[in-house]
Amino acid sequence: MxxxxxxxxxxxxxxxxxxxxxxxxxxxxxxxxxxxxxxxxxxxxxxxxxxxxxxxxxxxxxxxxxxxxxxxxxxxxxxxxxxxxxxxxxxxxxxxxxxxxxxxxxxxxxxxxxxxxxxxxxxxxxxxxxxxxxxLAPSITRRLVERCASASAARGEGAAPAPHPDLDALTPREREVLTLMGHGLSNSELARELTLSEATVKTHVARIFAKLTLRDRAQAVVLAYETGLVTPGSQP
Structure with a gap:
């Protein structure tokens, strides 16, 4: 035109x-x-x-x-x-x-x-x-969520973590991957930490998203905190 x-x-x-x-x-x-x-x-x-x-x-x-x-x-x-x-x-x-x-x-x-x-x-x-x-880069998302979660707990606003009804659908490896995502690890960092290929890590991440009906990594980080897989101040 x-x-x-x-x-x-x-x-x-x-x-x-x-x-x-x-x-x-x-x-x-x-x-x-x-x-x-x-x-x-x-x-x-x-x-x-x-x-x-x-x-x-x-x-x-x-x-x-x-x-x-x-x-x-x-x-x-x-x-x-x-x-x-x-x-x-x-x-x-x-x-x-x-x-x-x-x-x-x-x-x-x-x-x-x-x-x-x-x-x-x-x-x-x-x-x-x-x-x-x-x-966001996963580590930045994690730091932000951790800061907000800590502030809520300090104000007495936090409730005890509730188990997600579909967490039991995850394999032990998928639960491990979700926990590490909650700590802010990227796919390449996950691959190094778990001694896996990045392609395998991507497959695990995709399956976690599908099983837990997550839109993206940001929601995965939030879920890891909400379910107690990750707590403010904890390390991978």
């Missing part, structure tokens, strides 16, 4: 909706992603608009601010993933807000981004999540 300005290149990346109550953030992220071949199909200024836009546009990935008027990002994430479970949600946050991130991951978000992220990291993160992987 051509226009008066010349040929129009097709979008190369996933379809994205950006939801943030700050116009500068929406505009800046849109320019960054568009310049890198990622198709920003819509923007929203609050959680209610975000849910509506996702329902209307069916994007692949949603960038969702945690704090927004009318409906916060956490509730918006729950509603988006209930309506469009195939959609991937990335939460936008700052270190000051990371007490919300554990709940966001448990609700099905695939990870989080700080708002001062570099342009290249932003684009790469969107592409990574679109492939079905978790956004």
């Amino acid at each position: 051509t226009t008066a300005a010349g040929p129009t290149a097709p979008a190369l990346g996933p379809r994205v909706v950006i939801a943030d109550d700050q116009e500068l953030v929406r505009t800046g992220f849109r320019l960054i992603l568009t310049a890198r071949g990622i198709d920003v199909v819509g923007v929203a200024a609050d959680g209610v608009e975000a849910v509506s836009e996702v329902k209307r546009l069916r994007p692949d990935v949603v960038l969702l601010d945690i704090r927004m008027p009318r409906m916060d990002g956490l509730e918006a994430a729950r509603r988006i993933l209930a309506e469009a479970p195939e959609c991937r949600v990335i939460m936008l946050t700052t270190f000051d807000l990371d007490q919300y991130v554990y709940a966001a991951l448990a609700a099905g978000a695939s990870g989080f981004l700080l708002k001062d992220v570099t342009p290249e990291y932003l684009a790469n993160a969107v592409r990574l999540v679109n492939t079905g992987d978790a956004l």
Whole structure:
């Protein structure tokens, strides 16, 4: 297709909706992603608009601010993933807000981004999540979840870990792999720790996801904490 300005290149990346109550953030992220071949199909200024836009546009990935008027990002994430479970949600946050991130991951978000992220990291993160992987490096996810879990326990908010009904479906090796994922080990680190090939590790991880109905690695880390396979401060 051509226009008066010349040929129009097709979008190369996933379809994205950006939801943030700050116009500068929406505009800046849109320019960054568009310049890198990622198709920003819509923007929203609050959680209610975000849910509506996702329902209307069916994007692949949603960038969702945690704090927004009318409906916060956490509730918006729950509603988006209930309506469009195939959609991937990335939460936008700052270190000051990371007490919300554990709940966001448990609700099905695939990870989080700080708002001062570099342009290249932003684009790469969107592409990574679109492939079905978790956004964060496993060790970063683990440290964040551990910090939030420790804070909740200190405030007396934590309940005793409850066994997941499907954990018994895991083989001893799969349970070992899940525990090490909870500690933040990547696939290559798992392979070295267990003296396995990376291909074998990937097979174990895929089976764990299928048996426990997990979307990605971020949810696996959350589950490892919730079931007591991993506890704050423990080492692999």
